[in-house]
Amino acid sequence: xxxxxxxxxxxxxxxxxxxxxxxxxxxxxxxxxxxxxxxxxxxxxxxxxxxxxxxxxxxxxxxxxxxxxxxxxxxxxxxx
Amino acid sequence: xxxxxxxxxxxxxxxxxxxxxxxxxxxxxxxxxxxxxxxxxxxxxxxxxxxxxxxxxxxxxxxxxxxxxxxxxxxxxxxxxxxxxxxxxxxxxxxxxxxxxxxxxxxxxxxxxxxxxxxxxxxxxxxxxxxxxxxxxxxxxxxxxxxxxxxxxxxxxxxxxxxxxxxxxxxxxxxxxxxxxxxxxxxxxxxxxxxxxxxxxxxxxxxxxxxxxxxxxxxxxxxxxxxxxxxxxxxxxxxxxxxxxxxxxxxxxxxxxxxxxxxxxxxxxxxxxxxxxxxxxxxxxxxxxxxxxxxxxxxxxxxxxxxxxxxxxxxxxxxxxxxxxxxxxxxxxxxxxxxxxxxxxxxxxxxxxxxxxxxxxxxxxxxxxxxxxxxxxxxxxxxxxxxxxxxxxxxxxxxxxx
Numbered sequence: 001x002x003x004x005x006x007x008x009x010x011x012x013x014x015x016x017x018x019x020x021x022x023x024x025x026x027x028x029x030x031x032x033x034x035x036x037x038x039x040x041x042x043x044x045x046x047x048x049x050x051x052x053x054x055x056x057x058x059x060x061x062x063x064x065x066x067x068x069x070x071x072x073x074x075x076x077x078x079x080x
Numbered sequence: 081x082x083x084x085x086x087x088x089x090x091x092x093x094x095x096x097x098x099x100x101x102x103x104x105x106x107x108x109x110x111x112x113x114x115x116x117x118x119x120x121x122x123x124x125x126x127x128x129x130x131x132x133x134x135x136x137x138x139x140x141x142x143x144x145x146x147x148x149x150x151x152x153x154x155x156x157x158x159x160x161x162x163x164x165x166x167x168x169x170x171x172x173x174x175x176x177x178x179x180x181x182x183x184x185x186x187x188x189x190x191x192x193x194x195x196x197x198x199x200x201x202x203x204x205x206x207x208x209x210x211x212x213x214x215x216x217x218x219x220x221x222x223x224x225x226x227x228x229x230x231x232x233x234x235x236x237x238x239x240x241x242x243x244x245x246x247x248x249x250x251x252x253x254x255x256x257x258x259x260x261x262x263x264x265x266x267x268x269x270x271x272x273x274x275x276x277x278x279x280x281x282x283x284x285x286x287x288x289x290x291x292x293x294x295x296x297x298x299x300x301x302x303x304x305x306x307x308x309x310x311x312x313x314x315x316x317x318x319x320x321x322x323x324x325x326x327x328x329x330x331x332x333x334x335x336x337x338x339x340x341x342x343x344x345x346x347x348x349x350x351x352x353x354x355x356x357x358x359x360x361x362x363x364x365x366x367x368x369x370x371x372x373x374x375x376x377x378x379x380x381x382x383x384x385x386x387x388x389x390x391x392x393x394x395x396x397x398x399x400x401x402x403x404x405x406x407x408x409x410x411x412x413x414x415x416x417x418x419x420x421x422x423x424x425x426x427x428x429x430x431x432x433x434x435x436x437x438x439x440x441x442x443x444x445x446x447x448x449x450x451x452x453x454x455x456x457x458x459x460x461x462x463x464x465x466x467x468x469x470x471x472x473x474x475x476x477x478x479x480x481x482x
Binding site for chain 2: 016018054
């Protein structure tokens with residue numbers, strides 16, 4: 001399941017930033033990928049749609065790496 | 081009076097095609113862009129015809145990476161602005177501090193429509209996060225600024241079908257008073273959404289077949305879409321850089337009927353035309369051509385004819401009046417921009433675009449409407465009329481540049 005989340009998150013970032021998925025790793029920092037705050041809310045929207053979860057605003061501000069989004073979704077899904 | 085204003089660049093997107101060349105060719109040939117509606121997700125629609133930009137694919141004209149941020153009305157504005165700026169020959173440095181005043185009657189309605197149908201029709205609880213930045217009425221102006229790096233006064237103007245006219249007048253005021261040397265001005269609209277088509281239909285002003293301005297058997301207006309954008313410059317600035325000048329934007333008139341929310345007024349329209357002539361220092365005898373508002377509704381065509389007669393009196397008989405909406409439809413907030421482009425081409429190149437689909441003059445329609453055939457001959461001065469719902473009027477004057 002966790003791999004699936006990672007695939008979806010990386011794919012959402014790749015689409016938003018027009019990047020090759022191969023260049024986006026779990027440990028990649030969002031800032032280094034050029035993800036602005038507007039990009040971040042768009043990426044999070046795509047991921048929310050895919051997994052039908054809601055990432056709270058307070059959590060959004062803490063996201064620094066690709067892995068943070070993956071883990072955040074993972075724990076939201078685990079709590080469902 | 082301040083700086084004289086000249087027009088040095090043109091850009092157009094309409095049912096007649098993307099770019100000035102197809103637009104100009106259609107005006108000369110009298111070819112209409114009114115067709116059966118392209119596929120639209122809308123059940124029970126009574127409207128069957130429209131003047132849509134034919135087979136439009138934004139990716140053919142704009143960077144794909146930008147598209148998620150661009151509502152259709154911003155796409156049109158951007159394409160027309162790029163064309164107008166290229167046409168003007170201005171360098172990026174020369175337009176960096178320009179004004180960009182973009183009229184729109186509707187704003188990003190395609191974006192809004194998508195979001196509302198997801199919420200209310202599909203029962204979804206979450207909508208796309210770009211709904212606001214993409215759909216806001218000023219989005220087109222902002223995107224013109226962002227993509228072209230224009231850093232002067234930039235904003236949107238909205239006054240329904242006079243939006244372009246007011247935007248261009250606003251830009252002209254800025255140049256006249258020395259606030260800027262260069263201004264990008266005009267309008268854009270993309271009203272082919274299910275919600276807007278149904279709403280327009282309920283006003284019972286849309287034609288079921290085609291647009292026949294001033295004709296006895298006219299059946300209403302045909303909605304259009306697109307953008308008409310012009311580069312305005314102070315004469316001093318244009319001459320200093322050796323620019324090719326299309327024509328002078330000689331003046332403008334603006335007024336409000338303070339009458340009725342949909343009915344037009346002879347007095348309001350006549351006052352606006354009069355104010356424009358006065359501002360441009362033109363007498364009725366100086367004007368050879370009027371690009372009419374000419375929507376082909378029962379109300380507009382009789383009222384506009386009466387207003388022109390009221391101002392031009394005995395000179396009305398020798399005046400040519402045509403409605404190019406018969407070809408590019410009624411593009412609402414973009415109409416005045418598209419029609420000013422037509423008027424400028426007319427003055428520069430010495431031709432009068434026809435009113436196509438003309439059959440027989442309607443009751444109360446007694447002017448020379450240039451029926452069906454283009455006419456050639458020198459034009460010293462021409463007007464472009466816009467009379468909007470809500471009684472908001474704007475008339476622009478173009479003079480041959482000498």
